[in-house]
């Protein structure tokens with residue numbers, strides 16, 4: 681077994697039964713990194729302190745052997761942020777297709793809809809509230 685294989689083996693033995701990284705840990709680490717950058721830009725030491733607490737918390741979670749508790753925390757985090765994460769992923773799709781489609785909302789129920797660009801003015805019927813209106817694309 682060479683040097684790197686030994687390190688890899690010892691690391692995997694150390695991590696055996698431990699929780700590892702999940703979405704909550706990654707969010708905490710990314711937020712801590714952003715706070716650290718803010719600290720360097722502004723010089724406000726509170727950002728550094730909160731960033732440090734975030735890193736300690738993320739490391740604690742990754743090395744924790746209480747997998748059930750960490751799973752529960754992650755599940756709560758995912759439940760609470762589901763709406764935002766969906767909004768963000770839909771925004772990315774809309775941004776990627778912005779030259780192909782014109783996106784708009786139903787004036788009555790705010791449901792998102794789209795029309796192919798260059799289709800001209802169309803009469804649109806909302807699929808959720810059946811409101812009929814004209815929309816340019």
Ligand SMILES: [Zn+2]
Nearest residue numbers: 786789806809
């Ligand atoms: Zn509608």
